[in-house]
Amino acid sequence: MIIYRLIRERYQTTPLSAAGADRVGGRWNPVGFPILYTSATPELALLEVVVHIDPQDIQPRLCWVVIEAPDPGQIVQPDLLSADWYEPSDYRSTQYFLQEWLVNPQTVSVQVPSAIVPISANYLLHTANVSFAEQVHVLDIIPFRLDSRLR
Numbered sequence: 001m002i003i004y005r006l007i008r009e010r011y012q013t014t015p016l017s018a019a020g021a022d023r024v025g026g027r028w029n030p031v032g033f034p035i036l037y038t039s040a041t042p043e044l045a046l047l048e049v050v051v052h053i054d055p056q057d058i059q060p061r062l063c064w065v066v067i068e069a070p071d072p073g074q075i076v077q078p079d080l081l082s083a084d085w086y087e088p089s090d091y092r093s094t095q096y097f098l099q100e101w102l103v104n105p106q107t108v109s110v111q112v113p114s115a116i117v118p119i120s121a122n123y124l125l126h127t128a129n130v131s132f133a134e135q136v137h138v139l140d141i142i143p144f145r146l147d148s149r150l151r
Contacts, residue, residue, distance in 0.1 A: 001071050001109075002139070003038040003123050004045040009061035012141050016067075018127045027088075028112055028124055030095045033102045036125040038067060044120050050146075051116060066140040069125055073107025078118050086115035098124070105129040108136060 007015060018034035025031040039045035042064060053060060078085070082093045094112075095102075101110055105126035114120045125136055 001069055001123075003040060003067050003069055004042045005036065005038050005065040005067065006042075006045045006049045006062055006144065007065055009063050009143070012063045012065075015063075015065040015138050015141060016127070016136060018125075025091070025095070027091045027094050027115060028098055029102055030091075034127040035102070036127060038069070038123045038125060039114070040121040040123065044114055044117060044122070047116050048114065048122065053146075060146060062144045062146055064140070064142040064144050065138060066142070067125075068137045068139050069123065070108050070135045072109045072111035072123060074101065075111040076113065078113045081113075086118065088115075101126065108132055
């Protein structure tokens with residue numbers, strides 16, 4: 001499958017690094033689990049980044065990363081999650097939901113719903129999977145200018 005990430009330009013030399021998610025955690029992973037957050041479309045990847053941009057960061061320099069990865073080994077449906085899974089205040093329920101995969105990544109990728117657009121898909125890639133380097137490939141890195149109207 002072809003998926004997308006939108007990263008800051010300064011990280012374009014390490015586009016498949018999961019150091020940030022490993023260090024600070026996120027909606028689907030607690031600290032200490034190196035996973036990449038990607039999206040099914042460039043538009044969704046953009047939304048996922050825009051909600052986190054500090055308005056004081058006038059013009060962040062960004063790059064699209066186009067990635068080829070294996071189809072998801074697991075698909076998480078929103079109706080399997082707690083009623084408030086999309087709330088940004090507490091990620092414990094979503095982190096716990098994928099605990100088995102986080103600890104023992106038998107597959108490279110998992111499909112999860114977007115908290116912003118739940119009928120759309122994000123894909124988590126587990127960099128600790130033994131086949132990650134063989135199965136995940138950067139196809140392109142493309143500079144991107146964020147339209148000022150989005151902030």
